[in-house]
Amino acid sequence: MNPPNLGGRRMHPKFKLAKPMTLSQLGTFSSPFANFAKYVDPSGRLNFHGKAILHASGVDFTNGNSYKINMNELMLLEELGKGQYGVVQKVHHVPTNVTMAMKEIRLELDQTKLNQILMELDVLHKSTSPFIVEFYGAFFIDCVYYCMEYMDAGSLDKLYGDGVPESVLAKMALAMVKGLKFLKDELSIIHRDVKPTNVLVNTKGDVKLCDFGVSGQLEQSLAKTNIGCQSYMAPERITTAEASTYTVQSDIWSLGLSLVELALGRYPYGGGKFDSVFAQLSAIVSGEPPELPADKFSQDCRDFVAKCLNKVPTERPTYGQLLDTPWLQKYETEKVDMAGWVQDALDAKNQRILLQQQMEQAQLAEQHPMA
Structure with a gap:
């Protein structure tokens, strides 16, 4: 089930981060908007002509669907992964009390990557299948952020x-x-x-x-x-x-x-x-x-x-x-x-990580023995 109130009407922020965090602290940085004049209008909206408009308060699709969500409503929890184009963060959406995965896509990209951003947004918001991750919303502040179902086993x-x-x-x-x-x-x-x-x-x-x-x-x-x-x-x-x-x-x-x-x-x-x-x-x-x-x-x-x-x-x-x-x-x-297998697999994964850390510490100790 989608979290309530994410679509159809604007939500007002009810929560401020206990420790203010700027976008630069999230690993983002200002994009060269001159390269994207046909997409980014003076008000700071990202306009995929004929498909969708992303702004700081959410995303509006031309088929009439709107998802209102913004950075002020999100509490950052931890980094889940990092790729060539951005970071995936685990976040908590305070108004709905839902944990989400927030994917950040930097915009210093070419036309192909812009098409890929739109394609993923388009597929996610149209998909109503229990076998595809749910889409909770997206917004744009220098980078494109979209929020999806958090799959806690990875x-x-x-x-x-x-x-x-x-x-x-x-x-x-x-x-x-x-x-x-x-x-x-x-x-x-x-x-x-x-x-x-x-x-x-x-x-x-x-x-x-x-x-x-x-x-x-x-x-x-x-x-x-x-x-x-x-x-x-x-x-x-x-x-x-x-x-x-x-x-x-x-x-x-x-x-x-x-x-x-x-x-x-x-x-x-x-x-x-x-x-x-x-x-x-x-x-x-x-x-x-x-x-x-x-x-x-x-x-x-x-x-x-x-x-x-x-x-x-x-x-x-x-x-x-x-x-x-x-x-x-x-x-x-x-x-x-399946739940039992997932838990066993997570336990085994954590054990592998622990053993790897112990090996690295042992190798480090061998390289730098105490005097």
Whole structure:
């Protein structure tokens, strides 16, 4: 459920930070607005013509939806992550008493990145699926900030450890397939960056897709331009001759590869087996697709992954066909303690972090022994 009162009317700040924090303290800095004159008007509003207007008090979409939220209503809690273009903060929205993830995107960017900002905002606010992170609002003050559902266990790439059991893998696959199917059927969107990093989980065991900045509109089932993480790209996206156009089946390859990584506890084309990115991509294009071991996974599970990783894109199943496979049909109704697995995975993650810190401290002590 969306927090109450975030859409439809203006909310007045009821809370001031106990310790005033400027935007510069958040790691932001003033943008070169001269480069964005066609987007930023004199009043400081960011205008994506025909789509949305962002301002200090929220975002107004041209379809009539408005989300009123601003920095004064937010209490900053901690940094969740940092990327090339900005920071993700854990924040508390005081008027609604809801904890959120706030993504900051700096604006010293090119046209492509501006398009990605708009794409993510557009996908998030239109998505009404339990398998996609909820959108709570956005605003603009030198940087674009948008607030999303806080998934308190983080992304799957930090949790799978030595690999997830088949029952948990099936529930993850179900959520991912349903989320991707929603994007395609309801929004005509292909994700284009499916990987464990972009799948979030919470301590209730919910699994949801995120990060839609490179998503693309489908035109007669084809998406044009070659954007996304190369390591998870389908073979047809890597090969030069076919990279300019590809179907939603390319996301199904990325889904299959992600499931193999989650199952094995490692990226299947990594582990020092390749001495260059070129060798890695050549293996994806020319080598045999990875498989799951028969001694650990059922034949139905292995068949599901093999269908996703078919080298011929037209022979990969649709999302509807994947949902009809015996493997997902079995786990559609079978109960799995996802919350229990998430808690165990978090405990194991914290233990790995503790051991790593202890090793680093020991190495530091060896390098600088006390006199």
